[in-house]
Amino acid sequence: MDHMVELRKVTKRFGGFTAVDEVDLTIKQGEFLTLLGPSGCGKTTVLRMVSGFETPSEGSVWLAGEDVTDLPPYRRDVNQVFQSYALFPHLTVQDNISFGLRMRKLSKAEVAERVRNVIELVSLSGMEKRKPSQLSGGQRQRVALARAIVCQPKVLLLDEPLSALDAKLRHAMQIELKRLQKKLGITFVFVTHDQEEALTMSDRIAVVNKGRIEQIGDCADIYHSPQTSFVANFIGQANILAAKVTAHEEHASRLRLAPDVHVCIPRLVGIPGVTELVVSIRPEKIHLQKTKPAGDNVFEAEVDEEIFKGSIDELSLKLPSGLTLTAICANESATQETFHKGEKVWCSLHADDIVIVRPE
Ligand SMILES: Nc1ncnc2c1ncn2[C@@H]1O[C@H](COP(=O)(O)OP(=O)(O)O)[C@@H](O)[C@H]1O
Ligand SMILES: [Mg+2]
Known part of the structure; x- marks a missing residue:
């Protein structure tokens, strides 16, 4: 059975x-x-x-x-x-x-x-x-x-x-x-x-x-x-954001999450004509660094708040458009690069980590 x-x-x-x-x-x-x-x-x-x-x-x-x-x-x-x-x-x-x-x-x-x-x-x-x-x-x-x-x-x-x-x-x-x-x-x-x-x-x-x-x-x-x-x-933490579909390309679709955040995701299939979506981004999937990385899905933000939680740092990020995001970085070493309140940081996302969800 x-x-x-x-x-x-x-x-x-x-x-x-x-x-x-x-x-x-x-x-x-x-x-x-x-x-x-x-x-x-x-x-x-x-x-x-x-x-x-x-x-x-x-x-x-x-x-x-x-x-x-x-x-x-x-x-x-x-x-x-x-x-x-x-x-x-x-x-x-x-x-x-x-x-x-x-x-x-x-x-x-x-x-x-x-x-x-x-x-x-x-x-x-x-x-x-x-x-x-x-x-x-x-x-x-x-x-x-x-x-x-x-x-x-x-x-x-x-x-x-x-x-x-x-x-x-x-x-x-x-x-x-x-x-x-x-x-x-x-x-x-x-x-x-x-x-x-x-x-x-x-x-x-x-x-x-x-x-x-x-x-x-x-x-x-x-x-x-x-x-x-x-x-x-x-389950876990999530940044839930409203997105506008701005373009479809051969392998990718483009979304606007805020006036200053445009991202590329794997091409949307099966939902033609949809222009508004809701996406979820896990805080630990937002990669932070002090210099601008190459590639898509990159945007700049300012650290608004930092909370030290031992194994991780939890950061509240503020974008010029006013959008706020939560990011998490693992504290892998006591001597690694850290991010402090008031500093500018570059954020990057992998296209697969922008997940489309059904709103409540
Ligand atoms: N015997 C009962 N009579 C009236 N309402 C009940 C009864 N048992 C549960 N409920 C209601 O049904 C809902 C679900 O309860 P429950 O299954 O105990 O939830 P959970 O275990 O997820 O906390 C709650 O709103 C609760 O008040
Ligand atoms: Mg119960």
């Missing part, structure tokens, strides 16, 4: 409010798929319809080729890890983990064996007898995870499971979780509002906005080829 989870035209309304709007989504067996979007966009509601805690108003939910739309949660081969961990405070680590298994008809020896394996897998060996109150946040998270995977579900749903952890631990858990997922081969549907987390962990990302999937693709695809200004802004 190649398709493990499938949503077909799924809509969820709460009264007159549409929380999830005609979502089509197919997730492959063994895939790590992340639903990424701002708070309130409908991520949790999508997960709850996969687990069965919420019923779609329209459309159908499929698991491993079976229509489960009308099946209750306990009849679905799905498990969930919650943000709040939801551990039993009076039970030990071991008993928390084996809880779900004891509901099933397994021998004592088999339960013990599975629990031992999963405790080792999530690096909790030696903590079997502790209570949740005797564990750190990261360790509690591991218990919650162990409890979910010990039942060997086909699909694991994770709703912002790392959001209570501090930044360093959170990053370590991201790497660990991804490694574990690949090892187990379980299909993960992961929810987060954190774009960096999504990029770190996912095979594919579905960017959700106002109950709809705006774009779905692998990380590089979503980052380098955003199709909408929402996606460009939500």
Whole structure:
């Protein structure tokens, strides 16, 4: 079975409010798929319809080729890890983990064996007898995870499971979780509002906005080829600019981004007659230098503000026309050329880094 989870035209309304709007989504067996979007966009509601805690108003939910739309949660081969961990405070680590298994008809020896394996897998060996109150946040998270995977579900749903952890631990858990997922081969549907987390962990990302999937693709695809200004802004930073098409040549089209910024992009095809566009330019794609480089897509600006961020400098650039742009330079060496407030700089862009997006 190649398709493990499938949503077909799924809509969820709460009264007159549409929380999830005609979502089509197919997730492959063994895939790590992340639903990424701002708070309130409908991520949790999508997960709850996969687990069965919420019923779609329209459309159908499929698991491993079976229509489960009308099946209750306990009849679905799905498990969930919650943000709040939801551990039993009076039970030990071991008993928390084996809880779900004891509901099933397994021998004592088999339960013990599975629990031992999963405790080792999530690096909790030696903590079997502790209570949740005797564990750190990261360790509690591991218990919650162990409890979910010990039942060997086909699909694991994770709703912002790392959001209570501090930044360093959170990053370590991201790497660990991804490694574990690949090892187990379980299909993960992961929810987060954190774009960096999504990029770190996912095979594919579905960017959700106002109950709809705006774009779905692998990380590089979503980052380098955003199709909408929402996606460009939500993942990473973006300069979103209105552009006028001024000419088409054999291999290139010319755009005017401002009176003092004319650029060349690969020839536009399939949109004849369009004269106005919106483009996205990532700040790190604007190359800065003190002397004028040769070639196309070069313009001059003044540094209006510089923010030192350690590994990068973030610069606010002002053009004579009044246009402002954000640029980022990597601090590759402590002795490299730097740019300071009030200085003139030359900016250059690669034609492929000017990406046409659909405005909101
Ligand atoms: N049971 C409910 N009754 C009414 N509105 C709800 C209910 N559950 C969610 N909503 C609304 O649906 C929208 C999406 O919620 P949710 O799926 O929790 O978003 P997210 O997880 O992306 O933050 C929100 O506006 C929320 O207030
Ligand atoms: Mg949520």
